[in-house]
Every structure is written in structure tokens, then in C-alpha cells.
Amino acid sequence: VSNIHQNKQADVVALVYNFVDTLSHARTDVEVIRELASDDNAYRRVTATWFEGSPLRKALKWAAENGFKVVLTTDHGTVNVNKATKVVGTRDLTTNLRVKNGNGMSYQGKHSFVVKSPEKIGLPKHHIVDEYIFALNDHFYAYPNNFNHYVKYYRNTYQHGGVSLEELIIPYVVLDAK
Structure with missing residues (x-):
């Protein structure tokens, strides 16, 4: 993410950002994270708080400022x-x-x-x-x-690998620069 500006002339740039997946696994293994994200609403709040100051948000803002179209998705649900x-x-x-x-x-x-x-x-x-x-x-x-x-x-x-709709339906959004 810190080098995204080097891709200004590229037709396609792919970034893989694992924070949310890492957080979900840490919620299993780390007691402090389990307390901070004790239920679905708390988990979403922790994720939103992280996102506000994250390098990912900065990269998305840079992409918008430079006229990039962004497709944001995930590899699986939980x-x-x-x-x-x-x-x-x-x-x-x-x-x-x-x-x-x-x-x-x-x-x-x-x-x-x-x-x-x-x-x-x-x-x-x-x-x-x-x-x-x-x-x-x-x-x-x-x-x-x-x-x-x-x-x-x-x-x-949070786990994945099953066949629930939450795990199988892959959401995505297309973001166009203003």
C-alpha cells in the first residue's frame, strides 16, 4: 500500500489486504481482541475504527484523487x-x-x-x-x-469453510472517483 503511487500509470493494480481476516483469527487466539470484539457489533466497530486510520483507507483516497476505479471485494465470508x-x-x-x-x-x-x-x-x-x-x-x-x-x-x-450464505456469497462494490 505504501508504494501505490508507483502504479499511477498501470491499467490494473491488485492489492491484497488481510487485516479483517487476521482480526477474525486473532479474535479466536488473543484474549484482548476477544474482549474488544465480543459480539458482531463490537467487531464491526473495531474494524471501522481500524479502517479510519488505516493505510488501506489512505490508498483508497489516493485512488479516488487520481481517478482510479476501485473494485473492492473479499475471498470469502465468515x-x-x-x-x-x-x-x-x-x-x-x-x-x-x-x-x-x-x-x-x-x-x-x-x-x-x-x-x-x-x-x-x-x-x-x-x-x-x-x-x-x-x-x-x-x-x-x-x-x-x-x-x-x-x-x-x-x-x-468467526470461522469460514462452511456452506452458509455468509461464507459463500462474495460481496463487492465498484467505486468510481468523483
Whole structure:
């Protein structure tokens, strides 16, 4: 962002800015962030406060002043997870809290979108009996061993990888200079 002025003659400039994603992960791992962004409204306020003085805002202002059209988007959405659902499987299950891939999994079907033939929807199939499960709504997967620890640690955190509208619909806005 600090070198954006060097791109004044470029037809297209792409910037990747990970602050919001980093903040959502920090909300899981850092107690101070968890307190500052204790719910959805507080999370939005923290993000807005950061944005006001951010290099990203300065870059957007520079782009507007120099007549650039800006397309602002994200690579995925997130969902605030609050309910754990148990999953059991082999050690090679994926680590994501919202999606699991493997074979021989045991899970609660009512909290999962199940894909038994991943190749039919364009997902990779590593073994003959591979399947995918995606957590629904505000659920996340936790293993039975240390279940209560995982529930306490991940409840009320932002996660991605599931199939909720919040995670799948990719918003964007086109900003034209005045």
C-alpha cells in the first residue's frame, strides 16, 4: 500500500489486504481482541475504527484523487460460530472447523451438509469412500476428546469453510472517483 503511487500509470493494480481476516483469527487466539470484539457489533466497530486510520483507507483516497476505479471485494465470508457438533474420524481429517473431508467419519447429520460423491460437484476425491461434511448455520465441528475445551475456545469466534450464505456469497462494490 505504501508504494501505490508507483502504479499511477498501470491499467490494473491488485492489492491484497488481510487485516479483517487476521482480526477474525486473532479474535479466536488473543484474549484482548476477544474482549474488544465480543459480539458482531463490537467487531464491526473495531474494524471501522481500524479502517479510519488505516493505510488501506489512505490508498483508497489516493485512488479516488487520481481517478482510479476501485473494485473492492473479499475471498470469502465468515460466520460467528456458537454451537459445536461432534465429529469422529481418522487422523487425516481436515483441520477446518466448518468442513471435514475423509472417510469413515461419524457425525450428526442434522448439523451437516453431506457430500458423499464429491467428484459430482467438482471437489477432489482422494479415496474411494471419501466424503465431505460442511457445518450448517452457526455450528462448528469438534472432536469428542477435549470436546468441552474446544467448545469454550471456539464458541463465539468467526470461522469460514462452511456452506452458509455468509461464507459463500462474495460481496463487492465498484467505486468510481468523483
